[in-house]
Amino acid sequence: DTAVSQTPKYLVTQMGNDKSIKCEQNLGHDTMYWYKQDSKKFLKIMFSYNNKELIINETVPNRFSPKSPDKAHLNLHINSLELGDSAVYFCASSPLLTDNYGYTFGSGTRLTVV
Amino acid sequence: QQQVKQSPQSLIVQKGGISIINCAYENTAFDYFPWYQQFPGKGPALLIAIRPDVSEKKEGRFTISFNKSAKQFSLHIMDSQPGDSATYFCAASRASWGKLQFGAGTQVVVTP
Numbered sequence: 086d087t088a089v090s091q092t093p094k095y096l097v098t099q100m101g102n103d104k105s106i107k108c109e110q111n112l113g114h115d116t117m118y119w120y121k122q123d124s125k126k127f128l129k130i131m132f133s134y135n136n137k138e139l140i141i142n143e144t145v146p147n148r149f150s151p152k153s154p155d156k157a158h159l160n161l162h163i164n165s166l167e168l169g170d171s172a173v174y175f176c177a178s179s180p181l182l183t184d185n186y187g188y189t190f191g192s193g194t195r196l197t198v199v
Numbered sequence: 200q201q202q203v204k205q206s207p208q209s210l211i212v213q214k215g216g217i218s219i220i221n222c223a224y225e226n227t228a229f230d231y232f233p234w235y236q237q238f239p240g241k242g243p244a245l246l247i248a249i250r251p252d253v254s255e256k257k258e259g260r261f262t263i264s265f266n267k268s269a270k271q272f273s274l275h276i277m278d279s280q281p282g283d284s285a286t287y288f289c290a291a292s293r294a295s296w297g298k299l300q301f302g303a304g305t306q307v308v309v310t311p
Contacts, residue, residue, distance in 0.1 A: 089242075127301070127304070133297050135297070141297060175243070182297040184294065186231070193240075
């Protein structure tokens with residue numbers, strides 16, 4: 086059973102398009118995150134949600150809009166895609182906002198904007 | 200600015216050798232220091248973690264050494280195996296912040 090699952094695994098799209106990435110966790114965790122890994126493999130947090138409530142928005146452009154319909158799901162919608170959005174996006178979850186030990190990452194979504 | 204500095208960027212070690220990766224941080228508010236292992240096409244996976252009240256933690260062939268006064272911590276991989284070839288990330292966090300600050304990563308290659 087996959088603990089944190091993301092779909093799709095690969096996404097190739099043209100500049101200007103709108104796309105979504107879905108994430109689901111079956112760990113019963115309260116907190117979910119989106120991280121971006123750039124071409125140099127640097128990992129940086131974008132958003133965190135705790136029990137469906139937005140906690141962290143790390144100066145991400147407004148074109149990125151996360152949505153959490155329930156605490157097991159955190160989706161990422163990206164409008165007007167730009168070349169610079171090409172990266173691997175990782176969803177993650179942790180038991181509580183204040184408990185980082187159980188941080189679990191998904192396998193990532195490789196987004197390529199052409 | 201990068202809050203956690205990691206070195207080296209890459210490392211080649213022979214099978215059976217010791218891999219050592221170093222990290223340094225500035226923010227003394229950090230209270231949790233994990234190491235993650237990432238294989239190509241996979242997400243980072245927690246390898247081992249330490250809190251600042253201990254100076255060393257060992258799990259199997261992996262050891263974290265922590266120097267609070269120097270604000271440095273390191274990962275030692277003993278008896279390195281080809282299966283250890285991966286990218287390793289150090290990270291730092293404070294529990295109440297709910298986010299991990301990652302180092303830039305070290306690509307480790309273990310030759311047979």
